[in-house]
Amino acid sequence: MQPTDTASGGRPRRSDATRAAILEAARERFASDGYERATIRAIARDAGIDPSMVMRYYGNKEGLFAAASEFDLRLPDLAAVPREEAGAVLVGHFLERWEEDEALNALLRVGVTNPAGAERMRAVFQEQVAPAVAAVCPDPERAGARAALVVSQILGMAVSRYVLRFPPAAGMPRAEAVAWLAPTVQRYLTAESP
């Protein structure tokens, strides 16, 4: 039996470079093409290896996607920043993260088309975003709704800017986007009522 999991603790394998190359190529393809059009054959070609290697290391296409879309938003601890800056910090962090990590775009593209992708996005929302938001919102029982509102604004900007590329959104300097979105997110985080 071949070990296929991602070496937690084991000593380095000779194939680690190949595994990494596959993962990198997969992230790029999933990000730019979405799940269905990103073919294993193309990913293997990008990584310079045979398609069957992908199967050997990641089982099947779904397993490859699961591995490629595993990532950490690295959300800041909002309780540690001045309360009135939480919105700006959060928006700035998200946009920066989106521009540096194409896995985010991959997840977004796949989440919209593929049930498994959507499920993973829901998991990220629940495990990473909701807790981060709960740390600053005044009413814990409404933290979920607040997190959803925050995500709706940030996700919408990401879609407009990085996926659909509406000219005014894609061309807007990041600082300007942050300046417009920050008060919105701030309100969703902390306002007593709409």
Added chain:
Amino acid sequence: MQPTDTASGGRPRRSDATRAAILEAARERFASDGYERATIRAIARDAGIDPSMVMRYYGNKEGLFAAASEFDLRLPDLAAVPREEAGAVLVGHFLERWEEDEALNALLRVGVTNPAGAERMRAVFQEQVAPAVAAVCPDPERAGARAALVVSQILGMAVSRYVLRFPPAAGMPRAEAVAWLAPTVQRYLTAESP
């Protein structure tokens, strides 16, 4: 040569019912599956006809999508409503529209995955949303940016609610969503600066 265009002025053809059935099935499939996974074979099966009929009437898959995603947002004339209610009216209209017309979901799903879909969304943005926004915004030269901001919030809520189905967003009563989003959109429409 067969006429394939959509009967502008010509008298009704015997095949109009079939054409309509194809279009309806296509909208449903594109909306729920996205471009790649919505197969012509499945659409034809839904419509109760042979796949080759789809080709005859719409040329190819891309032509079918173009026909299926042709639609009108029917945006209200924002100049006709009290200035301070423009945000609420716009948000309410969009969410209502989204729930009644699956073509919107189809366009969104396809736009995220498929270049042609993205191009069509940009066209809808430019031809329908931007002018509607320009009617109320104070500075015509920044109307494009304002429209992009408005769309980012509305699109984000649509994605969260109808596509990814984040529980707090999907379960939120429409009135509550409108109440939270309206001030945001109002600000994007009319505020002098962030």
Added chain:
DNA sequence: AGAGGAGGCCAACGGGCGTTGGCCTAGACT
């Protein structure tokens, strides 16, 4: 009543896909 064309189905093609299994090779361990 006859002709012609529109509406429809069937069968097939070529291609790309995910996936499998067998075989070779070279590095690591004893």
Added chain:
DNA sequence: AGTCTAGGCCAACGCCCGTTGGCCTCCTCT
């Protein structure tokens, strides 16, 4: 130095896709 196994490639299978061309049938117009 010899063995063994992990790493890699090649070829193929079966499936489903978009698309095509031929053929039949029934409505409609003269």
